[in-house]
């Protein structure tokens with residue numbers, strides 16, 4: 038399962054991550070299909086964000102292997118930049134935008150359009166940012182321009198920017214780490230629509246949440262994490278929202294521990 | 298009324314304009330109180346001469362503060378760099394001696410900055426502690442290697458390096474009673490550095506990385522910025538800039554003394570804050586720093602020339618700095634509307650122009 042095949046957008050094999058003595062991830066094995074939406078569910082502290090950060094090149098795992106589109110990733114040189122190169126985009130709950138920075142900078146931070154000597158092509162970046170805002174995100178009115186600062190935007194608008202950025206860079210795999218935490222119901226629907234679009238576009242997505250209700254509708258498969266381990270990997274057709282809820286409840290009450 | 302409002306909104310977007318206004322106002326006051334001094338060019342060339350090293354330091358410090366860090370060790374680098382320069386000038390008795398001195402001084406500055414950067418970015422020591430320790434340490438090193446003594450740079454005025462960095466440019470300002478008044482070259486260097494560093498902060502990948510790191514280092518990291526490497530480079534840049542300022546100072550006064558740069562810490566920090574750069578990080582205002590350095594550097598001579606007792610100098614500095622910082626916060630961050638609102642609430646209808654108030658944000662946390 039670990040070599041050459043390209044039916045998976047992502048494979049993780051025996052991934053482990055320690056922060057000092059704290060084991061945040063233990064023997065993680067995950068596959069995500071090329072056009073699959075995977076809902077990753079788990080309580081706070083389960084290790085979901087750590088998983089995301091390994092996948093996106095922010096953290097280096099203590100051990101294990103990572104394959105993107107069937108190709109083995111050299112983890113010693115893996116980085117956010119390289120993950121972007123592989124077409125992996127991430128939308129974080131709240132930490133993907135610089136609050137005091139103007140919008141156009143936020144679209145291109147980490148992969149600027151440059152002139153010689155590392156100077157930024159401001160004109161071009163602004164033009165593309167403008168285009169993303171109009172066409173991809175559909176911002177109108179309210180006096181928000183590419184020169185507006187992020188701290189003038191509402192939570193939903195911010196998430197729109199982060200999502201628009203991910204869409205613009207034509208990701209193969211989009212990771213959403215609790216993208217709806219700060220959003221109103223209407224704004225949550227926008228995020229859900231976005232995930233539907235990923236599916237229609239033939240791309241893959243890992244949608245992370247601590248609540249099953251959020252991810253149930255859009256996901257093809259559910260992976261349940263608890264204290265750094267995968268404790269469930271269930272296809273949507275094999276379960277119902279009710280069963281899944283019951284399954285999760287067992288973990289949050291520690292019932293599984295007692296049975297062991 | 299709406300036109301005025303639009304005008305003010307437009308003006309408030311121009312970087313450093315408010316601070317430039319404060320400086321202009323200050324000079325108007327000086328000209329009114331002592332026209333015999335402030336209507337002649339000599340006082341201004343004297344400002345350009347004395348303020349330039351401080352301005353150069355303040356430009357570097359603006360970057361450091363924008364990144365949400367601080368560097369308290371630059372006064373020691375000013376001294377150490379001066380020593381390295383003088384040492385090289387005296388020991389390499391060749392035409393290239395002073396040039397090698399400049400290069401060595403900047404190398405030493407980079408080295409001090411590198412150590413600061415590693416302490417802060419890799420080991421995780423808060424920069425205020427790391428650079429405070431560095432300030433004591435490198436100042437101590439300078440005193441030791443210089444044996445606590447001043448060293449005169451005899452013959453330096455004949456070297457081309459002197460003309461290049463601290464000479465005078467004649468023929469621009471009018472003569473005063475037949476005596477030519479030249480513009481100090483260091484002021485041109487400082488202006489050039491202001492432009493270069495503005496470009497690097499606002500138009501270069503490095504500057505953007507600095508702003509995002511000061512804004513939120515976690516965001517910077519997940520967006521692919523190498524936070525550690527950027528911070529190390531930042532402190533190295535500050536070290537090189539401080540060394541350059543140190544060499545300028547040594548050249549200008551023709552003598553190295555181990556305590557040189559010691560009095561710069563507070564005025565340089567004041568220049569950055571008067572300029573509107575926020576201590577919170579994320580935003581750096583180079584143009585503001587430029588005018589801020591001129592404000593803080595002009596006060597002393599201005600107050601004394603105005604015939605006010607020298608005892609008032611510090612107090613006036615405090616007032617000007619306080620007023621500038623308040624103006625920056627009100628105008629620069631669009632709080633004017635909220636401020637007017639509050640005034641009206643208290644029954645003080647000042648009815649000033651309102652500048653785009655921040656809309657209520659449901660901030661995600």
Ligand SMILES: Nc1ncnc2c1ncn2[C@@H]1O[C@H](COP(=O)(O)OP(=O)(O)O)[C@@H](O)[C@H]1O
Pocket residue numbers: 056059060061079080081082083084085086087088
């Ligand atoms: N940078 C870090 N340093 C040390 N411990 C960390 C770090 N990041 C996460 N952890 C720990 O790893 C565990 C999993 O955290 P996280 O992945 O953020 O969980 P989740 O996103 O599922 O809420 C927690 O116990 C957390 O304290």
Ligand SMILES: [Mg+2]
Pocket residue numbers: 085086215
């Ligand atoms: Mg998390």
